[in-house]
Amino acid sequence: MQTANAVVMAQRFIKPKLLTASLVVDATAGNGKDTLFLADSTPNTTVVWAFDIQAQALTKTNELLTKHKLADKVHLVLDSHAHMHQYIKQPVDAAMFNLGYLPGGDHEVSTSSETTIQAVSQTLQLLRPEGLITIVAYPGYEHGRVELQDILHYFTSLSQKEFTVACWSIVNQKNSPPILYLIEKNEE
Ligand code: SAH
Numbered sequence: 001m002q003t004a005n006a007v008v009m010a011q012r013f014i015k016p017k018l019l020t021a022s023l024v025v026d027a028t029a030g031n032g033k034d035t036l037f038l039a040d041s042t043p044n045t046t047v048v049w050a051f052d053i054q055a056q057a058l059t060k061t062n063e064l065l066t067k068h069k070l071a072d073k074v075h076l077v078l079d080s081h082a083h084m085h086q087y088i089k090q091p092v093d094a095a096m097f098n099l100g101y102l103p104g105g106d107h108e109v110s111t112s113s114e115t116t117i118q119a120v121s122q123t124l125q126l127l128r129p130e131g132l133i134t135i136v137a138y139p140g141y142e143h144g145r146v147e148l149q150d151i152l153h154y155f156t157s158l159s160q161k162e163f164t165v166a167c168w169s170i171v172n173q174k175n176s177p178p179i180l181y182l183i184e185k186n187e188e
Helices: 006-018 033-041 055-067 081-086 113-126 142-156
Strands: 021-028 048-050 074-078 090-099 127-138 161-168 178-185
Touching: 006 021, 006 033, 006 081, 006 090, 006 161, 006 178, 033 048, 033 055, 033 090, 048 055, 048 081, 055 074, 081 113, 090 113, 113 127, 113 142, 113 178, 127 142, 142 178
Parallel strands: 021 048, 021 090, 048 074, 090 127
Antiparallel strands: 127 178, 161 178
């Protein structure tokens, strides 16, 4: 049985950053799995921000958080992650992006290069030293392939002095499995 994939690995890499986090972000709430993971893996006092442009996604996320009695620590925002700087003014300890479309939802409503790059760029400005951003990208379909190429171009342009950008992917699987990118802000 397959035990690792990009989504699981994103959680594994980010978990150590959550133990002492004050503020964390789920940039793509979707069905709420990462939002729940962030709320569940951080101290009680941590504030979690979760963004999505679809009300349907936030309804699902809210249901999941309520079921686990974790809704109180989460701010759900029905807006593009490209407007993140309008909501978040404090330093960010960790942030997760899971790109693409909502499984079971409208496949036309997907993340896109321009807004993803804007949102990652804003998160990097807010990120604390040693803070981590995870981005799961989906090269298995045309729109996702283009988005991945565009974001990779942006990632490779980031200053190596300020950031360490890495990736994790499975190399023996058919149909272009998702790829995880990790951006850590270097110590000052
Ligand atoms: N591809 C993943 C799930 C991704 S869900 C999987 O297969 O499990 C991605 C979510 O991002 C969707 O719910 C979608 O509505 C949301 N989204 C798309 N563009 C967005 C934007 N600009 N800001 C915030 N959320 C966005």
